[in-house]
Amino acid sequence: MTNQPVSGNDLARFAGISSFMRLPVQADAAGLDVAFVGVPMDHGASWRSGTRFGPQQLRAQSAMIRPYALQTGAAPFDGLQCADIGDVAINTFNLADSIRIIKESFDAILAHGAKTITMGGDHTITLPILRAMAAKHGPLALVHVDAHADVNEEMFGEKETHGTVFRRAFEEGLLIPEKVWQIGLRGTGYTAEDFDEARGWGFNLVTAPEIWHQSLTPLADRVRESIGGAKTYVSYDIDSLDPSFAPGTGTPEIGGLTTPQAMELIRGLRGLDIVGCDLVEVSPPYDPSGNTALVGANLMFELLSVLPGVPYR
């Protein structure tokens, strides 16, 4: 019998130890197919901070999610052994050291053979995670949903920040460039050519206006076809959504995705060989209603539901 979330009929949803979806908590990833793990940090962020509280709030807002997806039929906990393994012990006084700690922590998780669904934290965390993933699996396909491409050369001279992640990942050979999809890009830029360079590397860029007012199922079909059987990482920045759905984030941009579009996109990734996912940039201090974390927690469930090995009823 695999781990099951505690039912709301056995213990009130507002009671008990706060874990993702009220799953069992364990100290490491031993025996798991999927480890939910938090990386509570915000010192890689350039504008509003607060994502250090993201994992806590994502766990709190996940308490109402039930184990079966009635519309898609996904029954993730019937096929995958899942648990919450707590938070990475980052060094909140040192970004570079935190990046090192995250890489080593993920090396240890992956050594157990578990996949990870990570709760950020600012987007900087994805760089050390990709380093660990690529060390295990080789270069990866990437589905990166975000308002921003996060491909700056540097910020204040710093090479490793939440705005430079995917340039570093490209330079370090962690990605298969022609199997990288950046979806939801928008907003103002520093130059008129901000997106051109990454296209030159082979990245596939889909701006938000290109997909306004439409189903994202056809786009997901294109992404699946392009990636094929390659090992795939999914990095979901909550600021890909319109601020009307997800205001509690560090760098909001208007004109973003809707929650149904986000669900269509993630559901359409079913069939890819996904080895890990993250949900980053939820900033509870800017999320007084909890709605941003509620959206984020539900998108984590959608990500879990498209992992290989999930039975559909």
Ligand SMILES: [Mn+2]
């Ligand atoms: Mn981002």
